[in-house]
Amino acid sequence: MAASNSRKKISESTIHRLSLYYRVLSVLEKENHQTVSSRELAKREKLTPAQVRKDLSFFGSFGTRGLGYPVSELKKQIGDILGLNRLWNVALIGVGNIGSALVGYKEFLRQGFRIRVIFDNDQRKIGSNHKGIKVSDIRNLERDLRENNIEIVVIAVPATVAQYIVDDVVHAGIKAILNFAPVNLKVPSDVFLRNENMSMELEYLSFALSNLQNGRGTIKKEVS
Amino acid sequence: MAASNSRKKISESTIHRLSLYYRVLSVLEKENHQTVSSRELAKREKLTPAQVRKDLSFFGSFGTRGLGYPVSELKKQIGDILGLNRLWNVALIGVGNIGSALVGYKEFLRQGFRIRVIFDNDQRKIGSNHKGIKVSDIRNLERDLRENNIEIVVIAVPATVAQYIVDDVVHAGIKAILNFAPVNLKVPSDVFLRNENMSMELEYLSFALSNLQNGRGTIKKEVS
DNA sequence: TAGCATTTGTGAATGAATTCACAATCGTTA
DNA sequence: TAACGATTGTGAATTCATTCACAAATGCTA
Known part of the structure; x- marks a missing residue:
């Protein structure tokens, strides 16, 4: 007892x-x-x-x-x-605007997140090196995730294709996904999915500026 | 009554x-x-x-x-x-990794956030055009914020200088700031400040993977 | 027009997160 | 070693957020 x-x-x-x-x-x-x-x-x-x-x-x-x-x-x-006293093998999918920024983001590095492989579907990018990291064909997703022992996948593809990509990622056995696409993705309940919605805070500012406000950012509303 | x-x-x-x-x-x-x-x-x-x-x-x-x-x-x-049924004049400070990504981020555009001017302190960048937006000298911050009727400022500079920049931005009369630098900034209470901490969600995933977990992402802890 | 299937809007109930407040404990000093 | 100032750790109290549950409306059908 x-x-x-x-x-x-x-x-x-x-x-x-x-x-x-x-x-x-x-x-x-x-x-x-x-x-x-x-x-x-x-x-x-x-x-x-x-x-x-x-x-x-x-x-x-x-x-x-x-x-x-x-x-x-x-x-x-x-x-x-x-879990920051160790290295994490991370894969990035999509090297557009956001993707490229993430590759060079030093804060990730400092905390032990290592981008080991980048995936894209653009033939011009595939095979090339993006800041020292090789760009793989998205068609080899499953194989290259396994070969690089990837534990965390970062999604930085257009919202329209994000769900398809995530399905493949899940199918490959990945249990942790960080999503930058502005869309709500479905994953099985044993997969951790977190969303990074970059316009949400900007919208909050827009809201704050649009409404009568007190100093500390607490928004109030008239009620009759 | x-x-x-x-x-x-x-x-x-x-x-x-x-x-x-x-x-x-x-x-x-x-x-x-x-x-x-x-x-x-x-x-x-x-x-x-x-x-x-x-x-x-x-x-x-x-x-x-x-x-x-x-x-x-x-x-x-x-x-x-x-406040999304209108346009907002936005300024971006810092065109490094994150900054460049934000300039091309279509989601901002769609929601009415227009980056009107970009500031940097790198002489090689100043005067040039970044995806159609002119890069101003940070030394002309106050003047160019005013000239472009900027309402919201996005900070994408290194953490070490972010506070100085913000002080100037506040001094110029800006009331809404979105900060991407991984540091806690001080602003007067009549200024809205929101932080975008890009590694926070990644750290959450790291935490989730590091700890025994149940399916839905709720983390539990042993207690004697 | 009466009856039925829906779905909102919202007080009340519940649950979760934060803050309070104070006993327990430590380092320091005389 | 006794007394003091500081600060933690944590139940209890409080505040805040979510969910429940149901009356009030609505559209549709016959």
Whole structure:
């Protein structure tokens, strides 16, 4: 009866905030801070100290009362939780606007995401090298995903074909997909799909500017 | 006392979902649907009918009982709420990886966001034309923002200089900023700032793959 | 025009996330 | 080693978001 196995859900927001903490801790580490309090950590990402402590407490007790959290140690811990203390083999599908940008995006590299192979259907691009990464024919998708031990696939193709591509990707056994196409894709429930909707935040700004607003970005609405 | 003016907050999530509805409605319009039910609308974006109705109800009664919502009419209404039935003058700062991708991103165009001017500090780029848009010297920021009637500024510069740039942008009187640099920027409370953190979702996938998971992406955690 | 099948709009109920508030604990100093 | 200031870790309280559930409408059919 002692070590019972209850379980606790970790919310998506908590995970996203872990990313923020990780980012701040990287900076703090470079600035040679030994420890950091939940107060300081919160301040740097516009959150509350209580939230920082609660988030971290889901995963363990990393701090020291009276002192705060050890910067490097906590960074390592969060890195372990997020799976950032290792390399990930990533494939990119589609080298258009967005695709090309992602290939050169240093932030991905720094976090261990390595684009090992790029797929496209444009014969002019296939076979060429895009910033040192070979461009494969989309027709060899399954084979080249396997050959490169790809674990995560990034979709950067037009919305109209994204579903077909994803179907193939799923069929090839990939379990994690990041989608940049502005469309809602269907995948089996054992596949992780995340969407990056680049115009959503721009639309939020458009909304904010269009409506009477208070300072902090909280939008209010008249009601009779 | 009759027409009192209470106010209701609209949550950020609701606004983001409006973007999704807008997207689906655009598709439905093209597919020549006359009406759509909350059920169908929900299905297309993996939400619940109740949520769709509740979201819309914050802004008015757009539907007809027994029938559903008129597609074109609802699209127009949401467009009005989000401020998408007009053009926005946008400036882009930084034409590196991300910046270049954004210039060619058709989704922005379709939604009425027009990049009127691009700023950079690279003398080789300044004066040239980037996909038809002139590249200005960052030193003329204030002047050229004003001359182009810019309302929204997109930041795509390295994290290390982003805060300086934003300070100048704020000083020039801009009230809406979309930031792609992976850093938390400080702005006065009357300026809307939104962040686009491109590695956050990738990190979520990394987390999901790293942890034992159930099918639907809900991550659980052992507790003793 | 009456009856039926639908579907909205919305208070009430529920569930989830955030914040509060404080006991527990640590490092430091005298 | 005792007293103090600081800060964590965490149940409880609160706030916020989602879902439920049903009356009110509507179109359609006969």
